[in-house]
Amino acid sequence: MTDNPLLLNGSEALVHQLPFLFDYHPENSVVLIGVTPAGELLGSVRTDLPADPALWPYVAEELITYQRADAARFKFPTHQIVAYICPDPDDPDNGPQSRLTHQPLADSIRDACRRQDLVLREALYVTRARYWSMLRPGPADGHALPEPPAGLDPAGLPRSSDVLKSLAPATGARAAAMTATLDAVLRTMHADILSGGHQSVVDDAIDLMTTTIAELVTGARQAEDTPDDLTARLLLALQYEDVRNIGLLHCEDHELTAANELWLALARHCPAAYAEQAAVPLALHAFTAWALGDEARSRLALQAADRCIPDQELTNFLIHELNSGASFTYLREHLRKHRVGRSSRTTG
Incomplete structure (x- = not known):
């Protein structure tokens, strides 16, 4: 504000x-x-x-x-x-x-x-x-x-209804194809859970997400060109708290834009039939938009996330942070400690 x-x-x-x-x-x-x-x-x-x-x-x-x-x-x-x-x-x-x-x-x-x-x-x-x-x-x-009055022209500010429409779950033929892909990937994930347990699915998803963001950072991949099967796997896996939390850890300056584009692409490609799955990527998009200095976009993305799943934990946390005037820099320092701790456990 x-x-x-x-x-x-x-x-x-x-x-x-x-x-x-x-x-x-x-x-x-x-x-x-x-x-x-x-x-x-x-x-x-x-x-x-x-x-x-x-x-x-x-x-x-x-x-x-x-x-x-x-x-x-x-x-x-x-x-x-x-x-x-x-x-x-x-x-x-x-x-x-x-x-x-x-x-x-x-x-x-x-x-x-x-x-x-x-x-x-x-x-x-x-x-x-x-x-x-x-x-x-x-x-x-x-x-x-x-x-x-002079110096107070609102013409350049976005209109909430226009932004929220762009963040709403997808419909139409493209969404129907994405729904079919999600159905197929969901069946595969269920089979993987039965054979290897939830943790194996979580670990695979974290590796996939980390690799995808790294490719976006280097330009080897474009977020809007993410294949449907990869989009589906990430949308479903982000429902795991551990996967979501690792998504938050991608908050360094060199990766914020890439992560922001990925979360936006996931949310925009999520079909209405799986609308609840869009809540987490929308909240993550809000988080990275805030980090990039676009508080208006962040607040609108949180509105869109809340419409997908009211009172989601991550959404409520970020709304509280914005309303309280919290510093992203302070929050990033907290997240860095978790990232270092996870890296230490991984490398032994």
Whole structure:
């Protein structure tokens, strides 16, 4: 998240700030920020926009509770809440009708604020082209998104819906072929487990993954050209915790780009029929994107991973690290100790 570039006073300033909260345009999202009475930013939280209206009161209460805890770290004596409701751009009712449809969500956020002795300063419904206040009367067709002030142009920031679509499990003919390959490799792995046990499968997978990343580093292989059988073996083997953890260890500067490309290729080639298998490579892609300085990409990859398997351990760990402002450099030092220890055991 960028430093606060302007005081958040007035609807236009609030709209300007939205893409810079996470360094991407949040869509299909509910976002809450805390602000001081003077308009200074005190933390932000985001979650997917629930499709089921029955969940809106619960989500509103949970978000307010979480945002209040997040704002407490600033040690400011009092603060107010600003809410953003950002619809799915593919929603056919995106616009005035959808704004009315989601008014009860804004009402739930206002009611949750009152129960927790907080003031809801503003609630904005924001599309790609227009915005509306959900607390104050205004024109039915809303307001055009204002021109950004100098030095605060959000045009270069990605849109979350576009990135998440690119990270979603594959469909179509290509995915059908990959599904058949995964079915065949899964049968082979079961046979290998029966004959040699799980550890033999884990050891083979670690060797395969290490060799693949080494080939990517030297340019002997391109991630997008990874054969289907190799992709399938890695997708399935990464479900083992030991294999996943070795994937994390490939975090040195000279191998980060190669590892990042491999995890992305695995996730993008994973078919919808095996969607859960995409969660680990997506989380690893998020880890390496963070290491490479692309925090926005990292957060979106973690969203995609959570959609494949909610509350996965690795995903939750990385979300916590990002939200707490942890240093990748510090985490890498910790991982290096594990890598040295594993190498010592291997070489005797």
